Amino acid sequence: MDRRELNDLAAFAAVARERSFTRAAALLGMSPSALSHAMRGLEEWLGVRLLARTTRSVAPTEAGARLLRSLNPALDEIASGLEALGGWRERPSGTLRITTFSTAAAAVLEPALPAYLLAFPDVQVEVDVDNGLTDIVVAGFDAGIRFGDTVAKDMIAIRVGLDQRSAVVGTPEYFARHPPPTTPRDLEQHACINYRLTTSPGLLPWEFEKDGREVSIRTSGPLVVNNGPLALAAVRAGVGLGYTLEADVADDVRAGRLVQVLADWCPPFPGYYLYHPSRRQASPALRALIATLRAELVS
Incomplete structure (x- = not known):
């Protein structure tokens, strides 16, 4: 043979x-x-x-x-x-291809990736920032970083970020013109800034949960984007309400530039996870990256 x-x-x-x-x-x-x-x-x-x-x-x-x-x-x-x-290799080496989305890239990779590259100079990292839901097997990536509840069940997933919360926000000037919503259904009467995933034809629904009751709302408004900073710019300008991560607007809320509503309908959800195919053994380079991200999480 x-x-x-x-x-x-x-x-x-x-x-x-x-x-x-x-x-x-x-x-x-x-x-x-x-x-x-x-x-x-x-x-x-x-x-x-x-x-x-x-x-x-x-x-x-x-x-x-x-x-x-x-x-x-x-x-x-x-x-x-x-x-x-x-195990005989002294240092991780080779190319590591990672797919993630913009918020995860900023929250998870930006703080840790420079130190990783300096510690392992024989590794070349390629990061593809894609706000869709890329199939890492089909696309040939070694791993991805997404929210835990979007990772397929047949993947090996490792927590690399804290739990997150969604937030609905608007400016004080907007709420001076429109009564704040008290339930998710009230959003149907508001101008909302919507988001479209690059891999999905529909708009991203606004999802809520309270006392075990889950509600998914399809909102409408003057702007549809696939870019988070552009959506927040419109919200900060008073164009409409935004549905985003609480961490991304925490400074605005504390400073009074934005007002958060429906907080009791936004419980925590699983944060960022690095995941890779269960049938593929993680390379030394990927194992070293996981260790670096986990160390950043607990630091």
Whole structure:
């Protein structure tokens, strides 16, 4: 058995586990079309069909499932051996690709990333700031940083930030013209600054909870943005109400520039988490970054 055949068997195992050529290709660092071509070649070499393909899904056949059961112990042993070799490295190295959104980049990465880069000069970090919800497996990222309640359940998630709270705010001048809302439904009568995620066609709902009751409100107003600072600029100018993180407007509220309403409808929610695929062993560079972010959290 040559090296190409071994590579094709490992690729087959990735496709069978992921049930997707796209996700498996991202893990393997190759294009879906090249991976599909390799699987057809493997099936021709073995003389048996390993994968059942449809336009929407891919799954191992009975023969493929049997082969996968045979391959898994050997692949796990190889992975363990490679992981053990990682312990011989004195310093983390290589490229680390992280996706996050602007608020998390400012709150989590800005305080800690310079010290990390100085401590580990052999690591090159690429940060992609995207206010959508990027699939890190498909996009080929090593890890992401998001709010804990938006992380998929099949990911390994590590807390790297404190709990957060949402806040509805407006200027004193705005509330001089409009009565403050006392329930989330009252927001339907107000001008609201709305936010649209780059990966979603709809507007981000304003979500509230009180005494176990959850309420999601679709607001309307004169401005829709996908940029937090621009939204807050409009709120501070008195254009309308904003729905943001309490931490982002705490100074404005203390100084009286903004007035917070519906605070009793905004309980804490899980803060920032770094997450990575559960089937992918964290590299030394990623483990070092996690340790750095965790140290910043408790400092």
